[in-house]
Amino acid sequence: MRAYWQLTWAQLLLFARNKNMIIWSFFLPILMMLALGTFMGNGGTQFSMTVAVDDRDHSTYSKQLTTIIDETAGIKVKRLDEKKALQAVKKGDVNIFIRLDEGLGSRLESKKPHPKGEKEPIQLYLDKSNPTVSQIGTTVINQAVDQLNKKAMDYHPIVKVAEHNVQSRPLRTIDFLVPGILSLMIMSNNLNGVAATIASWRERGILRRMQGTPLKSSTFIAGQITARVLLNSLQAVAVLLVAYFIYDVKVYGSWLLLLMIVLLGTLTFMSIGFIIASLSRTPETAGPIAGLISFPMIFVGGIFFPVRDLPGLLQPIVKAIPIGYLTEGLRGVMNEGASLSQLGIPVVVLTAWFFVAFVIASVTFRWDVK
Template identity: 45%
Template structure:
């Protein structure tokens, strides 16, 4: 037991001395989180931008124009020339252009027939244009009913349902934590163990009474402490900047951080056993981790991936680690309902260390 604690403390001292590696290991996921969370979006709402040309400039036309300004879902830009407004649609600066023709107020006073407002839209962007037309039609329809004091026989009662509102940054942060755990343990373990083997440190350890199990246990404990601290620090920074709360249990979150660390550490030991030297350990680890970044649901939902990739995705450890962290942080899913993620990560852990013990070499 004494040798175990001495090795654990020695490994932590090695981490502490290499401040540059520690700094950049932690800095990269934080910068990535801040960049993607800030620039790709923190919300899931869609704002429509419309242009208005008021050629009538009467009290009635200004009242109609004011309705669009009052709508919180619309951003209104006023244009004087039709050609300028049409060019804005073509450039994508606005989605719709509404023209209030001259004589609008006079036509309302006569009320001989319905008055049509020209609305221009981009035919190549029908999805957004149709959404904008629906909003505009609703505003105009209600305005028309108010003008003639129309009282419908049947009305719609709007009953809002408070649904789960998950922003992209809420989805992203658990994926960043999973990515950091994978990278630190696969790349870190493989590189360090390979370097120690090449420098003869492992051979000298083997010549002592030190057991392999004690050496591995000390490595696991030190890395659990380091990776757990880094992962929790990322979560706290995300909470401070993006107001992300852990909806579920903190104990469940810590459990999956520990389980994910162990599972990826076992893969790191396998790579360390296969690699002939430190120079080859890095490329091998990169060859394994790089596809996982895109197939493991770190940046994008797994459900959006093609059907033929789904069977591969569903067995990757990072996919289940990302899913477990998101379920815990964003939804608050109870730990007992995450049995599939626990079993698959546990299988990678057991299978990984079993294979690592077979391929691991002291020299």
């Protein structure tokens, strides 16, 4: 037991003295979170669009239409003439251009149907090569015009729809990103870190010298696991504290359950890292193998965007790898306040991954290069 604690303490000292380790483990996740929070914003609106308006009518109705569009969530209105607006649309600086021609106000005041063959007083210009923006933008503009028409006709609907928000907590972009960054940190530190470190120690003969001592392999692995679990827990708390004080990101669930998910993720990816280190003869081969495994997981693990948005072809892969379940577990505790029973599937899958990977790591572990 004494050797176990000494080895754990020695490993923690190695972490503390390694400047690169401190930068990559502590500061990189925090800087990534700050960068994403700054560029993407910490508000709840994820939709953003710029609309240019050239009002040639200058009537009460044209001003009302511009106001309706400007007050729509996520819409920013710029007042430009036609020439500048069309150039801005072509460059991508503006998503949609609306020209309000003379006669718009008088047409609405007359309350008469639109005469056949007569030019429409509202002209819409947009780039249809971007179907998402064009469809959403067209819908928003049509709704604004419809609202103006109803107002001019003094239309009163007989039946209305009552909306009820059933979302328990408002989810902002930064609330979604922080658990993903934690998941990325755990995977990178343990899968990539363990593979490179153990392979390096083996090549330099450090493991061979340890093998010549009374130290058991189980004690060595247990010390590595304990040190990295403590390190990952400390990292997670540091990231969450920064997220709380800067972006007001809260943990709605149990901190104990959150740390348990962190523990499971650490154990799982550490075990995979040991497997890679055992199968690699040198650190030069361990690094690329670990990167080849971890890099695709960044895009299919729900770290930066929801798993449900991935193509159907990738869904079976997502359901087979551990990173998706780690991200789901962290996000469930932080964003939804989920309990252990509600996170049964992620916990079971991560535990199964850890058990299988640990058995393989124990069987394939080598003290020396063969």
